[in-house]
Amino acid sequence: MITPTFSCSQSTTSVTVNIYVPAVRASDVEIHVDGTLLSVHVNPYFLRLTLPGRVLEDDASDAEYDPSSGYLKVTLTKEESGEEFKGLDILAQLLAPQKQKPSSPLIEAVSSDDADSELARTTENMTMDDTDKELLEGKSPLHNTNLNYIAAAENDWQLPQEVPSPLPILTTTAERRYGFLNMHSGYFRHVTYTENDVNELGPDAETLREEERRIKRMRREEDKWDEEHYMQVWADFADDEWIQQLIDYKFPVTAPGSPDVNSSLKFTDEENLIMLRLPRKEYLSTAEQLHSLYLTLVTILFSYAYDVRTTQHDPTPESAWTISVLTPAFTALDRPPYLSLVASTFTSPNSVRFAPDILKDTLIPSLRRSLAFPLYRSWTLAMKCILDVSRMFAGGKHGVLRGMLAVKRILDSHDMYYVYSKIWVDDFCAWVARDASDEDLKFIGQSLRVLHLDKSCVGWDLEALENAVRAQLAQPSDSDDESTDTDA
Known part of the structure; x- marks a missing residue:
């Protein structure tokens, strides 16, 4: 896919993205909006932007293609009218992958007594092997793996990243890294x-x-x-x-x-x-x-x-x-x-x-x-x-x-x-x-x-x-x- 050239502007109520996609059919354009994420696909072009604020697709939103100039103009409504979107002119910032958000608990927190009684009632009517019990209790490695995949799905399939824990220095080559x-x-x-x-x-x-x-x-x-x-x-x-x-x-x-x-x-x-x-x-x-x-x-x-x-x-x-x-x-x-x-x-x-x-x-x-x-x-x-x-x-x-x-x-x-x-x-x-x-x-x-x-x-x-x-x-x-x- 080709990343097209584009520019962004804003008013107090909307954000406009002008995308240069010459020689395409307007009927083939696919636009998806999800909070701060805007993706536009029309073969052979694909553009995904992470906007500085949240936008909506409503009756005031619009997408218009001009075949003579080759520009697709996408206008989206700001979720918060009057909000200033900073950095719209820094294209590299808009094109960067969406920043991760702190993961929220996927299970409601309850007191230990309530949790023990609930687990006892559940296990009375179920026959589980050790693996199933570990997964239910959150002790199995599969538990964390499943949570990661759920988080990835909610984050547009961008797997969570974190700085790895320091490991002992192990040198297997004479080369040193730089830059x-x-x-x-x-x-x-x-x-x-x-x-x-x-x-x-x-x-x-x-x-x-x-x-x-x-x-x-x-x-x-x-x-x-x-x-x-x-x-x-x-x-x-x-x-x-x-x-x-x-x-x-x-x-x-x-x-x-x-x-x-x-x-x-x-x-x-x-x-x-x-x-x-x-x-x-x-x-x-x-x-x-x-x-x-x-x-x-x-x-x-x-x-x-x-x-x-x-x-x-x-x-x-x-x-x-x-x-x-x-x-x-x-x-x-x-x-x-x-x-x-x-x-x-x-x-x-x-x-x-x-x-x-x-x-x-x-x-x-x-x-x-x-x-x-x-x-x-x-x-x-x-x-x-x-x-x-x-x-x-x-x-x-x-x-x-x-x-x-x-x-x-x-x-x-x-x-x-x-x-x-x-x-x-x-x-x-x-x-x-x-x-x-x-x-x-x-x-x-x-x-x-x-x-x-x-x-x-x-x-x-x-x-x-x-x-x-x-x-x-x-x-x-x-x-x-x-x-x-x-x-x-």
Whole structure:
């Protein structure tokens, strides 16, 4: 089946879904509505949406097909008139599988005395073997299995999912997993035969443990650090050259709901098309993994902000390299947090989970890389990028998703670095659209806006280098062409 392109709109009383299904017969269209679930089938198209609120099929509802344009317009009545359906423009969220609801008891709870007497009356007139008795008493494995199937039937045959209990670590292969929620492996088996200049782990990318990846990343940053290059760029900034234009560039904030931006802005047709192709998965994560996802988002969007500033929002063939090499999770498969945190941190309030020291530690590798790898190496430029990231996070899901879709578009267009889209960005976009918390994202944005970082945090003596440049610029220039009165 083909997932058609579509768009959604709403009024105070209804929701309208416009679906592009050209060259079909209106008599073949099948529409099913069940609470928040809308499914539309007309061969060869099938669309199933999970709406943000409940809708009804009543006399005011309507479905109209226009053969000339190929659009099927479905209008459904809101169960609660005046309710605002949030996120109708985030297509990936609508296409995601329906979220599970807490299962309600299928048997009425009674007191133990009543239950015992009822069971006694039942068993007096029945002949049961041990298996039957266990099933009746809820002790048989079949009892839980049957309950699961009943729950699945009520949930549109989507079997309940849960995070499995931790098992003892058992390693049967030398390969290590990486990427989004450590779901991937095998992408770097033949890296020695490719031209992947971003990969800093070499042929060992598949086998290195996380602590080994981190060590190699930090060594690489030290090797690439060039004091003379930094001083030259800083001198250009002091002399008001090109670097100053990059710093003064106004970062484009185009996320609905972002500060100082029209909230009516919608995703573009290109962005909607990308969202239609995102994975449709249910992501099961622990509190620790969830914490890491939010922090990894900060590092990826920092790299994107740097590229936007240095290209002035006009990506070049080098943009994919820039974003990849500035992101530790890409170049060394090294994801944050980089601090050793206690387990209670991951379930604490936002003020603890995203405390200033945690955000600072998350950004230090990105800052080091921005000062060691690309052409424009400036502390002031890096600080501007952090403010750009804070503005994207301030837009909540819309702001972050728009930035991540742009990252995906840049990486997908590269014949080598698209691999980082496969192991990181695809799932990140789908996760942000469906599962990321607006509250958490906006809190991070606010925290980044007021985060204070000093130059010593990167481990290089930037202040001494800048003072040396100032002293050099203050000296009078010498010229062989200068003449004196005595020479005249």
